[in-house]
Amino acid sequence: MRDPRGHHVLQNLPRTGWPELEQLRERYERLQRDTAETGRKLEQLRAEHARADEQHRADYATALASDSTGEPPRKHVEKLEAEIAATRRRFEALDDATGLIEGELATLLAEHGDGWRQDAEQLREEARVAYAAALDTLARCVTQLSELAALVQFVSGPEPIAYRARPLTAPGLRGLGGDPLAVDALLGSLRVLAQSPHAREPASV
Numbered sequence: 001m002r003d004p005r006g007h008h009v010l011q012n013l014p015r016t017g018w019p020e021l022e023q024l025r026e027r028y029e030r031l032q033r034d035t036a037e038t039g040r041k042l043e044q045l046r047a048e049h050a051r052a053d054e055q056h057r058a059d060y061a062t063a064l065a066s067d068s069t070g071e072p073p074r075k076h077v078e079k080l081e082a083e084i085a086a087t088r089r090r091f092e093a094l095d096d097a098t099g100l101i102e103g104e105l106a107t108l109l110a111e112h113g114d115g116w117r118q119d120a121e122q123l124r125e126e127a128r129v130a131y132a133a134a135l136d137t138l139a140r141c142v143t144q145l146s147e148l149a150a151l152v153q154f155v156s157g158p159e160p161i162a163y164r165a166r167p168l169t170a171p172g173l174r175g176l177g178g179d180p181l182a183v184d185a186l187l188g189s190l191r192v193l194a195q196s197p198h199a200r201e202p203a204s205v
Helices: 019-065 075-156 183-195
Strands: 169-174 180-182
Touching: 019 075, 075 183, 169 183, 180 183
Parallel strands: none
Antiparallel strands: 169 180
């Protein structure tokens, strides 16, 4: 993928347990850091060059106004121009290197994609099961909190009151009607993720 200027758009690569992809990711991230640093340096040099060139023009004008015919030295401006050219060459080379690594990535996916997909699907299913189990545990804890809160209230008053566990609400969250959102309702929404096809299949782009 390229931006409007024709440079490669840097992508994020996942951290995995697959050695081939991990080695490529490490090289790719190094290129990302180098590219970003070189881009910042190039912008800084261009800004410094603009200031130096403006100063040179002002010095030249001052010299001409004083009847001097010689142009002031441009050594600083020329040095900056050389640095800009070298930095631009490095930036372009880094961009080309990014393209090479993206080509390697395409090759890796062609060679290992099927096996990696099976591994990823298994890991996703394990995570889904763990997620559902964690929600079950959380639901039991919520029920216990509600019951214990009612019990504390039941035994604290001077007069006997009806024992009734009330639904807990999520602080700061509101339902569609503007009422405090019940934790049970929130858990119900979270459970949908564990059962939804979206948790099983990647979203289409």
